[in-house]
Amino acid sequence: MNSSRLDQAFRRYVWYGAIGAALFLLLQVIPSAAGLGEEMEPAHPVSREQALAAAADFAQMQLGSLPQNAHAVHQADRLMAGYVAKEKLGKTMDSSAGLKVPVDLWQVTQNFEDGRRLLVEIGMTSGKLVGWKQLLEPSGGDSSGSPLEGGALDRTVQRQADELGIGQLRRAFAGEGDSVRYEADGITVGEARLTVLAEGERLEGEGRLTRFQPVYEVPASYAAYTEEQDRLGERLSLLGNLLPSGVMTLLAIVYAIVMRRFTSFRRGWALALIFLVFYTINNFNLLDGLRAIYGGEVNAELAAMAQLVFMSVLTFAMAVGAYFSLVAGDGLWRAQGRPLWTAGREPGFGAQAWSAMKLAYVLAFVLLGLQTLILGGLSAATGAWATTDVTQSPYNMSALWLMPLLAWCAAIQEEAVYRLFGIGLLMKWIKNPFIASLIPTVIWALGHVTYPIYPSTTRLIELTILGLLFSYLFLKFGFFTAVFTHAIMNSVLMSLSLFMTGRPVETVAGAIYIAAPIAVAWLMRRYGMQRSAAAYPPPA
Structure with missing residues (x-):
């Protein structure tokens, strides 16, 4: 993706980003900060x-x-x-x-x-x-x-x-x-x-x-309804996300081998490693949340540690899937004559990363504004509501300021598996961009239906819409833009929890996470300039 084209898009969409930021601020951030987003007053817990x-x-x-x-x-x-x-x-x-x-x-x-x-x-x-x-x-x-x-x-x-x-x-x-x-x-x-x-x-x-x-x-009717919705969410997650995602991992391994002449097995290992390290940190950070699940049982500690081991094994499997999806996805797009992920050794790598980051900030706030409207519309149409999830409680995190690391995990793994590889594979098979985007998007969205929001299909609808928008951004502006947009959007949402504590450490950490993509893009640009200088040294 040419950096000048990304810069043009930045100038074209900047006002849309401002509108999205205003909607997000007025309809989500300010009501949450004032305790108006829900009927319960904000809590001030004892330590x-x-x-x-x-x-x-x-x-x-x-x-x-x-x-x-x-x-x-x-x-x-x-x-x-x-x-x-x-x-x-x-x-x-x-x-x-x-x-x-x-x-x-x-x-x-x-x-x-x-x-x-x-x-x-x-x-x-x-x-x-x-x-x-x-x-x-x-x-x-x-x-x-x-x-x-x-x-x-x-x-x-x-x-x-x-x-x-x-x-x-x-x-x-x-x-x-x-x-x-x-x-x-x-x-x-x-x-x-x-x-x-x-x-x-x-x-x-x-x-x-x-x-x-x-x-x-x-009331018995409410308990029965939520139990039914929980079962529905579990079935949708298992059959609609976990099993298809497992099949996609196997296909990614196959296509990484088949497409090896168009790509390299050196591609993607650093991103997969970042995902593995950050997600493992997140798993240990949530250990108290696991303890809370089994808190009333005699063997609660043993059950929590067994759950942590299972999550660690699953995290490793996800990292493997992300790695092969990066290799295979890159190969699939290059085989179709449309490289959507520029390698560090290729000309324009640094400039493209820098321009993608700038555009991503604009697009992230566009999506945050749209997400606010989507959730508001769904809440009005279906009466959707949320409940507490102690596994994700800020009070059950060993270090709350580490939580936004998960923003990069989602951006790397999900964009690699469901956009770079998923869309690339289906474009090879069916040649229809919309259907090629819709199928992996629905699989991705079904991975979020077990969140504590009712009806369980609320997040399916929301994320199918957002996933199609992410797919459009990926196809139009490339892999860098999609990853940066995803990371910035999640970092903003997660950093809000840090800001709400009012504590200096979390407040500073939240600001750093929101600004982190700038530092990442700057390092990528510097690396690209160094590679370019080494490849084309000045004349003697």
């Missing part, structure tokens, strides 16, 4: 250290000892958070029930010297005790007490409910395992009711609760 201290105080009071070690993660009631968002009950929740039993919690896992393990729930914004559950009994399960049952359990549970301000409870017929379920008469949010799961033991004639966990019970 992890404060939650650990509050849980330690409870352990001292409950067991008469402090834990040997403790770890806190952000936990959330996914069903209730979604119900509140769908029914626009955020302000009602925050001003009433949420003050006593919030949706978002610090979940503290405490391990004691006698083998006991306690799960303590601390309100995320209040810093107060919400509930607890004993996961392991002393000495790995040897309890010296007898179960607390009947009226004795009822009275002990009610005393605890009074202390926490939950009010009058009445025993229900169903529980969870050995737990007894109670219903809070005076606490409802819409049609959702507050329930309490409780267990206890009798020691030396005194009753003590080993479990007291308030849990919201959403």
Whole structure:
């Protein structure tokens, strides 16, 4: 792609970029910053250290000892958070029930010297005790007490409910395992009711609760709908994305070999390595999110580590797929007489990278504006809503400022697999640019349907539209422009989370991530100039 053509496009689209930036700012950034984008007010959570201290105080009071070690993660009631968002009950929740039993919690896992393990729930914004559950009994399960049952359990549970301000409870017929379920008469949010799961033991004639966990019970119709949508999303992701993407990886390996005379196996290894390193960092950064998934289980740590291993293996497979897609995609386009990815050894590499970066900033804000309109239209048409995903929670990241590295992972892997290779392969087979763009775009979009947005098809529609636009940009302006546009767009969106913290480290990091494509393009231009100078030295 000629750099002068990219510069002309930059001048032509710059005003569209300004309009897109204005739409994005006015309809998404400002409402989010003001807490107007959703009905719930922005949270100001207590620190992890404060939650650990509050849980330690409870352990001292409950067991008469402090834990040997403790770890806190952000936990959330996914069903209730979604119900509140769908029914626009955020302000009602925050001003009433949420003050006593919030949706978002610090979940503290405490391990004691006698083998006991306690799960303590601390309100995320209040810093107060919400509930607890004993996961392991002393000495790995040897309890010296007898179960607390009947009226004795009822009275002990009610005393605890009074202390926490939950009010009058009445025993229900169903529980969870050995737990007894109670219903809070005076606490409802819409049609959702507050329930309490409780267990206890009798020691030396005194009753003590080993479990007291308030849990919201959403309407059965809402729970059934979200369960059905989750199953639909999983099926669409498996059959529409994971399996086709696996087939595409195998085809990429085949075509990398078949097209080797048009390309080189040295192409793409650096980009694939960047993807592998950045995504691996992201996996470890999300470890607390994995712990939160299994937080209420005895073997939570083992399950989280097993999940991390699986994600690492999958990441390696994705990196391999990206590498062969880069090699095969480059070969396919060069075989068709249309190289869309300029190599570092080719003339114009540096100038093209620099011009692609400038154009990409404009195009990224065009797409951000369009995405804002698309999501607004879908929300109005379908009533789409989102819920909490603790695996992606900023509070469950070891270093929040590392999160936008994922922007480059998506830009490299997705543009390589679904645009450079996917479109290139189908153009060889069917010669129709629209169909060649549509099929890999739908496969790509189906990889995002398991996000916590309902209906599950919301992101499918949104990303099919955006994916076709990315395909158009790729075909018109080349691979560099597509990758830079994708990276800039994602970096802006992810950096917003850093800015919202108000902390200097994250704020500076967010600004650096948004400006990083300039530095990358500058290095590419400098490299291109050095290669050009070496190839064409000045006359003596």
